[in-house]
Amino acid sequence: MKTLSNLIENNRVWAKKIKDENPDFFSNLSQQQSPEYLWIGCSDSRVPANQIVNLPPGEVFVHRNIANVVVHTDLNCLSVIQFAVEVLNVKHIIVCGHYGCGGIHAALEKKQHGLIDNWLRHIKDVARFHADELSTLTSEEKHIRLSELNVIEQVFNVCNTTTVQNNWKRNNELSVHGWIYGIEDGILKDLNTCVSSIDLAFFMHSMMS
Ligand code: CO
Numbered sequence: 001m002k003t004l005s006n007l008i009e010n011n012r013v014w015a016k017k018i019k020d021e022n023p024d025f026f027s028n029l030s031q032q033q034s035p036e037y038l039w040i041g042c043s044d045s046r047v048p049a050n051q052i053v054n055l056p057p058g059e060v061f062v063h064r065n066i067a068n069v070v071v072h073t074d075l076n077c078l079s080v081i082q083f084a085v086e087v088l089n090v091k092h093i094i095v096c097g098h099y100g101c102g103g104i105h106a107a108l109e110k111k112q113h114g115l116i117d118n119w120l121r122h123i124k125d126v127a128r129f130h131a132d133e134l135s136t137l138t139s140e141e142k143h144i145r146l147s148e149l150n151v152i153e154q155v156f157n158v159c160n161t162t163t164v165q166n167n168w169k170r171n172n173e174l175s176v177h178g179w180i181y182g183i184e185d186g187i188l189k190d191l192n193t194c195v196s197s198i199d200l201a202f203f204m205h206s207m208m209s
Contacts, residue, residue, distance in 0.1 A: 018056075035061045038084040040077070040154070041096040042068045042103065046183045049096070053188075061088060067103025067150065068095055069122050070157040082163045091173055093158055096188070097151040098181040104147050108139070126153045148191055151178040155193050168198045 018025050035058065039049040043064045050060055063080040070077055084090045097104075106113055107123035123146070127134060130149050134142050155178040158164055167174050178193035 029058045033058050033061075033088065035059050035084075035088060036091050037061065038063070038081065038088075038090045038093045039096060040064070040068055040070060040080075040093065040158070042066065042098055042101055044098060044101065044183075047096070047098050047181055052096075052181060052186070061090060066116065066119060067101055067107070067123055068097050068154060069103075069119065069150070070095065070154040070161075071122055072157065072160075078161060078163070081158065081161055085163050085167050085174065089172075091175065093164070093174070093176045094179055095151050095154045095158060095177065096179045096181055097147050097154075098183055099144060099147055100183050101147055104143060104150060108143060108146065123150055126150050129153070148180055151180055151191055152193050154178075155195060159195050165198060 015026070037055075037059065038061045041047055041049055041062070041064050043066050049062045049064070050056070053060070061080070061084045063077055065077070070081075081093070084093070103120060104123060106116070107120040107127065113120070126149055127146055130146075133149075134145060137145055155176050158176050164174065164176065173196075175194055175196040178191040180189050180191060181187070182189070
């Protein structure tokens with residue numbers, strides 16, 4: 001049986017390096033977490049939340065799934081959002097997609113992939129909402145644009161959760177951001193869809209539809 005001893009060894013080196021720099025780092029962190037950010041991103045191994053924004057453990061609460069989708073009935077994602085907003089009091093929710101996303105690619109294909117097609121259905125819906133715009137593009141442009149549109153739609157889905165709506169009704173500070181990451185250059189791009197109030201959420205959604 002392989003024991004993945006190389007990973008355990010990596011961990012020892014990593015923990016020692018942090019403790020050498022800050023002996024109390026882990027003991028302090030074990031007392032509480034108070035991240036300011038909730039990151040909702042793709043499961044893709046090339047898009048690791050903390051590393052991209054260069055933040056240490058304790059700074060980002062993370063939820064990842066294939067193609068960073070926020071589904072209205074996904075108890076997993078909804079529970080993460082509720083805990084992050086109501087218990088951890090995060091001030092920012094970042095939906096981060098990425099170019100070159102296999103989920104987006106598969107959603108644009110005509111062939112079936114099995115179980116995952118039921119998940120990709122949500123991205124196919126995004127493509128259907130924006131069919132007019134997408135129909136004018138080449139297949140490469142379509143992939144790029146659908147990756148961006150998917151982030152924007154998921155931002156709206158976050159804004160429409162009861163958790164986020166109720167938080168805004170209580171006049172708590174909370175902003176929802178849409179970003180996209182380039183796996184070819186390591187650069188994040190803000191899609192300028194930041195929503196920080198119910199009014200803005202309504203306004204922006206009416207602009208999109
Ligand atoms: Co992806």
